[in-house]
Amino acid sequence: MEDIRTGVYICHCGLNIAGTVDVEEVANYAGTLPAVVVARHYHYMCSDPGQALIKDDIKNLGVNRVVVASCSPRMHEPTFRRACQDAGLNPYLFEHANIREHCSWVHDDKRLATEKAKDLVRAAVRRVSFHEPLEIKERPLNPNVLVVGGGIAGIQAALDIANGEHRVYLVEKEPAIGGHMAQLDRTFPTLDCSECILTPKMTEVGQHPFITLLAYSEVEEVVGSVGNFKVRVKKKARYVDEEKCTGCGVCEEKCPWKVDSEFEMGLGKRGVVYVPFAQAIPHVATIDKEHCVYFLKGKCRACQKFCDAKAIDFEQKDEIVELEVGSIILTTGYDIFDTRRIQQYGYGKYDNILTGLEFERMTCAAGPTEGKVLLKNGQQPGSVAIIHCVGSRDENYHEYCSRVCCMYALKYAHLIKELTKAEVYQMYIDMRCFGEGFEEFYRRVCDEGVNFIRGKVAKVTDVALTEDEQGRLIVAAEDTLLGRMIRVPVDMVILCPALEPRSDADGIAKLFTINRRADGFFMERHVKLDPVATATEGVFIAGCCEGPKDIPDTVAQASAAAAKALSVISRGRVVIEPTTAQVNEVLCQACGRCEEICDFHAPKIISKDGLRVSSVDAALCKGCGACAVVCPTGAMSVRHSTREQIKGMVEALLEV
Amino acid sequence: MNLEDIINKTKTYYCLECGKCTAVCPVSRHNSNFSPRLMLERALMDSEGELIHDRELFSCLTCYACSHLCPSEVDYPVFTQKVRSLASSQGEHGDCAHSGTLLSLMRLMSRPNIKQRRLDWLDGCHTSEKSEILYFVGCAPYFEPIFEDIEVSPVNVARNSIRILNALGIEPMLLPNERCCGHDLLWTGDVETFKKLAQFNAEMIKESGAKKIVFSCPEGYRTFKIDYPQYVKLDCEPVHITELLAQNLSKLSLRPRAKREGSNPEVKKVTYQDPCRLGRHLGIYEPPRELIKAIPGIKLVEMEHSGDESICCGTSVWTNCSSCSKEIRIERLSEAKATGAELMITACPKCQIHFKCAMVDKGAEKGADVKMEVMDLVNLVANAMETQE
């Protein structure tokens, strides 16, 4: 074994350190420590001449361990590692002592700060004596990308990647892509038709040579790590041959059984065999097995009789598709808050109380009322109340703001005015109109004579107190600007429900080994600086699965996630950090405690030359060290955070 | 003591290089890098002082299987102990199991100012402030949280030991600030700390006025009986609980375990694991067997290797616990299974810990095959007695 020759460099950081710590004393002290061959102090170690000191000593004095005592390693550890590497020393033979953030900036007693700096330097010198050269490894990478969720986020991400001529597998659990956006009528604040801007993109997905669309499919299993994921997808049986079906719609027409259409939010009907909506991609029919009389009672087959393309196939089975991809983008979207949970608002109890999405279908020209705003009795409403923040900004349900409701509520007000001339009441807490053109749209709607009442609605009732209220819905609230209770009798109430995490978000998070925030949405790696990455390398998130957002933000995020995936692809290989767990096979007893505790499935008990031992997949390992703590024999340890290194620091810190 | 002194003291130079030691060594059977014969040979030729840096120095279980058969009476375990103390002074310590936590706790018990809270489990036990008989609890209160996951409760053994003593009309005295006996530190080579612990214990025992010290742990027993006299003066007699109980069998009125509610009434055949310290170190083979045989409805069946041929539980002094250790345990548990016994009885907390740990086995091929109940002899006796209530 070569002798350890440590170089120690104390940074003044101008007066940031030297003003409180006697840097010369610390350097002199460092020179007396075991295996230290040179100890210097300098104005700015991070500067080029500062780094040159290190490089020269490595070359001229044979320094083979480097300690810099300066700012936080979170700041300049990479800088000094690079300096070591430039001089031919393995970058992991460097250790950083934090004598600025943790010392000179938080203490004013010079004596105490200097003593502390000495302790920290001594600990770093001890730690670095246990350091080992580590190698950054690389592995080939599969350029294919899996996108999960075919709403606007998934569509955008898939197109961005496919347009770069990389294979994309787009998995959608519903029979057709389009997501919530396909159900929207017009988009705020520009009022352009949602379908008109979405349909071309959906068609492009359907026809793109680099996109493999797996609709009516769900991901069942994900193994592997960035660059090399293996994904098992279940393609659910449609009982319709996708290749043969022309989407002509005859089957649906002939199907004698009708059920509520999910796409129309139950305001319209669909056949049991159906194409979810006119522009659906893929444009093929699906048999709803749960309601199909043939499946229930063994008789009917009306659809089969009338299908010219012979596409109906009652024998079809679920199919398992195995995919190999290098990165994954999750765009699984959101659920709508169940407004029945707030009983005071009377949804489901009274007629003419709609959710936002139901109202979207109502104003859509292709919708169940052909774009007419109608009450249950077929009349136009004379007055409409729009209740904001239903389930949002409410500690009983969701603390967060759902971010889109204010704006679509304004859009509804505008549309109601345009289509019915009814009185409109906006019952809001705060108007949040922060996006491009939003404030202008708010002004415009104000000018259209819409009533804005600042107050959270207490209840919606049909119990009339005056003649005027008879036979109408009464919205009770406090107008907090006037400071008085008000009762607004209206014909129709529209609720603006919160956007909430998908009911299956927990399962999805576990499947892809990512985190969820306290609010239940998927957690980004860093809320500000890494908003589309997740805790798992190579798994990205975009759109409302990460939190409520509008279409422009969703699209921007989807493109960001696509760019992240493309950046993984264009690097062309997986870089594997060396600071991962390692197994001493002599000590390992294959008990499996490591496998059990790891949240990233990195250690696995395998058979090796007839002996069972734990083996760590370095690409999966994050180097957290939980496995090492539970390992009873000490077989497991983490490179660059070994017990010896940490224990050595503790011992050195307390030695004097 | 230097290497030469050690060689003289342990009669290493008498070694005939016959290899009996290696042939019987459980470690050598699974770890080809380890051989007691070669270790001794190297010691005799070790001019460079390399021996103390050999990892395998810490692989020896000090189980005495070798010296028990040695035609020249070379004391290989003591040789190991002494060479380890040389190695220890140069910072060598082998691979610490449990990250060295247990050894650290033992060292911390040598600190002069500690006031331990080690007796908060005495629930239902009768002890007295002053008695001629002292029960030495040992490390049980420290082991307790560490081995929760494999469901070993050394504290329960301590509790049952006192209850059994109570049944014999003995209300033993306990030392509220009892220190670790130092066994593991002595055998890992930390003689200095061992001496401190011995002195603390000897002083406290002297003050207590006890005439007899009862152990349920064979290691504590061995340490007090053989090692303490070399360092401190003890005016009392150490005794293992199995010896004491075997002498008082008639007073125990043992009943079949079957009648006890909640226990498995089917257990009839049991086998007995001789702990190395109790067996080959001290020659106590019969008292535990007499106790087991005295319990009605239980039949003792012997393993292929039993008594002085018994095989160790695979790790000693929380060091170098390795794949080899696991193999030894699997081998031993397989022998136990082969007897048709449903229950393995041992008289050492560490045997119980190590055998139960071997059954934690992911994929479970081996671990599952050898799954069986392991119980301390004290608990078996206590169970048989509790039927009286």
Add this chain to the structure above:
Amino acid sequence: MAEFEPKIIAFCCNWCTYAAADIAGTSRIHYPANVRIVRVMCSGTVDPIYILRAFEMGADGVLVAGCHEADCHYLNGPLKCDAMFEKIKKMVNTLGLEGERLRREMIAAAEAPIFAHVIEEMVEQLKKLGPSPLREGVKV
């Protein structure tokens, strides 16, 4: 005689509490110089031996601090740390160590003032308690 100055070892996770201590620095939030921070990647990687070794070497107090549950860079590190901590707490309690000497905190990166406060509070408590009974040969 000079006032007793306790020695504290703080194991801080790289992502949260170590960063909080960094921010305490950049914000010039002062706290007593009795603490020495050891950077670990995750609170869930703090091995009981680190804590015991600190006490063996004469620490008067040990702090184990890392992310709040929801912030963990490694998903469930804080829970793993809690499990370890419960065990070590029992061990040092048996050794007779006062509860205040071994402390577990969750301090997010943004909570620099809390970090400073925890150190202040510990120093104050440890000064009252005096040197650790686990120290070698300290006369009480």
